[in-house]
Amino acid sequence: MDITVDLVESYLRLTGYLTLSEYEVQRRDGDGRYKAVTDIDIMALRLPGAVYVGDPHDDYALLQLDDPVLGLEEDMIDVIIGEVKQGPAELNAGIKDHVALHSMLRRVEWLYGSRLDDVIEGVQRDLSHRAPARTGGIVRTRLVAFGRSPVVSENVVSLGHIISTLLAFFEEHEDAFRPVQFRQSAPAFLRLLLKAGFDVARPAEK
Numbered sequence: 001m002d003i004t005v006d007l008v009e010s011y012l013r014l015t016g017y018l019t020l021s022e023y024e025v026q027r028r029d030g031d032g033r034y035k036a037v038t039d040i041d042i043m044a045l046r047l048p049g050a051v052y053v054g055d056p057h058d059d060y061a062l063l064q065l066d067d068p069v070l071g072l073e074e075d076m077i078d079v080i081i082g083e084v085k086q087g088p089a090e091l092n093a094g095i096k097d098h099v100a101l102h103s104m105l106r107r108v109e110w111l112y113g114s115r116l117d118d119v120i121e122g123v124q125r126d127l128s129h130r131a132p133a134r135t136g137g138i139v140r141t142r143l144v145a146f147g148r149s150p151v152v153s154e155n156v157v158s159l160g161h162i163i164s165t166l167l168a169f170f171e172e173h174e175d176a177f178r179p180v181q182f183r184q185s186a187p188a189f190l191r192l193l194l195k196a197g198f199d200v201a202r203p204a205e206k
Contacts, residue, residue, distance in 0.1 A: 004159065005041050005084045007186035008146045011162045014065045014169070014187075017044035017080070020107075025100045038094025041084040042146070043104050047077055048137060065169050069152050069161065075137030077111055081123075082144040089147030089156050096124050096143070111139050127155045166190055 002022070009019050020043040026034045072078060081104055083091050094100060101120045109116050113132035119141055122129030128142035142154060149158040167190055174194075182188040 002041075002084070003186050004086050004146075006184050007159065007162060008042055008082065008084050008157075010182075010184050010187040011065075011166060012042070012044045012080070014166070015046070015067055015070060016049070016064050017046040017078075019044045023104070025094075025097075025103045027099045037097055037103075038092060038100050040081060040095065040100065040104055042080070042082040043107075044080040044082065045077070045108060046072065048075055065165070067165055069157065069165075071154060073138075077133055077137065077139045079105070079108060079111070079139060079141040080144050081105075081142075082146055085145065085147030086159075087148055089145035089149040089158060091127075091143055091145050091155075098124070105141065110134065163190065167194065170194055 005021055009021050012019050021041065023040045023043065025037045025040060027037050028034050070078070081095065081101070083089075083095055098120060101123060102116065105116055105119065111133055112119060113134045119129050119131050119139075122131070123141055123143060128140065130138050130140050133139045144154075145156050146162070147159060149156050152158055152161050166187065170187075170191055171194060182191060
């Protein structure tokens with residue numbers, strides 16, 4: 001896996017998302033042959049619920065990161081389809097393709113209280129769409145570009161923000177993370193930097 005995708009996926013998992021990464025979308029042409037439409041770097045789903053570091057049950061502990069940048073709301077299901085770049089945070093045209101969006105979102109179609117085509121059209125038009133959830137509340141579906149960017153918004157999350165946020169989280173809860181062995185290369189490397197005593201400054205992003 002690309003280390004940048006690994007970094008973004010680890011960040012999303014630590015903030016409570018379920019993830020699917022590096023998924024190739026194909027379509028069949030008029031001759032019946034398949035061709036690639038695009039590669040979806042990351043898809044993430046977060047169900048409503050409190051984000052906390054310590055579980056209220058005494059016998060268990062769940063480490064989750066609360067990052068206000070994600071704009072989570074109490075009654076909101078959040079669905080992210082993301083493009084991950086080592087360079088500038090940009091969305092490829094293929095990620096907005098109807099076939100690509102339908103292929104990914106049909107996996108969570110049961111969440112929506114409205115037609116999936118309406119959701120897709122809203123995402124294509126505005127990059128973010130809110131629809132009623134089938135069981136109450138809302139489902140926010142959005143395209144997000146992860147990469148180098150001087151700003152962070154609903155549709156852009158910078159790698160610099162992710163790295164500095166994860167480093168601060170690991171440092172703040174060092175006692176809890178000490179016994180944790182990360183198998184993903186990106187968070188494992190960040191933990192190694194902290195253990196080795198490096199002071200990692202936030203980079204300037206343009």
